[in-house]
Amino acid sequence: MSVRPTFSFQLFNQNPACAINAMMSLRLFSSMNKVHFRIAAIFFSMLLGVFIPALGSLSWLVQYLLVSMLFFSFFPISLKSFSLPKQVIFIAVANIVLPILIFVSLKPFNTELAATAFLTAIAPTAISATVITSMLKRDLIFVSASVLVTNLLVALVLPAVLPWVLYDVKPISTLEAFFAVLGTILIPFVLAQIGKKLPLNTRQSILNGGKSNFWLWLVTLAIVVAKSVQFIHSQPMVDLPRLLLIAASSLMICVMNFTIGSFLGGKKYYAEAGQSLGQKNNTFVVWVALTFFNPIVALGPTFYILYHNLYNAWQIMRYDQKQSK
Helix, strand or coil: CHHHHHHHHHHHHHCHHHHHHHHHHHHHHHHHHHHHHHHHHHHHHHHHHCCCHHHHHHHHHHHHHHHHHHHHHHCCCCCCCCCCCHHHHHHHHHHHHHHHHHHHHHHHCCCHHHHHHHHHCCCCCCHHHHHHHHHHCHHHHHHHHHHHHHHHHHHHHHHHHHHHHHCCCCCCCCCHHHHHHHHHHHHHHHHHHCCCCCHHHHHHHHHHHHHHHHHHHHHHHHHHHHHHHHHHCCCCCCHHHHHHHHHHHHHHHHHHCCCCCCCCHHHHHHHHHHHHCEEHHHHHHHHHHHHHHHHHHHHHHHHHHHHHHHHHHHHHHHHHHHHHH
């Protein structure tokens, strides 16, 4: 019964390189399993929305789910250790300027596509960008700064430009947009800062609660897809070419964001800046689309969710393969 384990142990003792390779292979297998699970969960959540359109009736929950996720996301970020490299400012400016340029370029040809592309591109940095950055062993402080700055900046700028973007399809007031958008981001941010004053045990419980963010996000994704399916069924004008156009534009924006972000980060912060501009808080702009426009527009950031997760899965696997050599 003990022959094989003993043999393996002696083999690793005689050949340390063999043991190291085995351990690295185990690490690669483990990280790939996590990545594969994440991708599989995303697909499952989207399929759930496709095959159970009735989930779309829960779209009123999206804002509350978003506020919960933002609260858990903001809570670990410490303002005391907050630093602001100039590249973070570059990312924040690009996060506002690029969507406006995309909108202006597309509007003469297709107003709905222009609004979809704008909302997809203006999404701020996702807190999950810090997770990917840590897996790639890069600077977490840079990405945390980007999360905070881009989320608050978008909350301030979006209400001012949203009436202009949606003017031809659904006129809204700047004040209406301001209270809806700023409140959705500012309330969880303020609550997270207040929460830091709570007793240690309570703070630890909140940090543990943050692990539920991925599951809250999957629920949100299923609801958004279901709402989109409901809308498609109710609108005979929605055809396959229209959906493919939205999917293609979302893919191009994803490629553009990661590429430009890496360029803006320079040699020192190329990976961090790529994540900061490329990995988006899509749940936020999905809520904006459902609130101020229609579920078809919400498909832009929904497709983006798939694209940036596929890209990050590839990045992690490539990094682990390099480390195993």
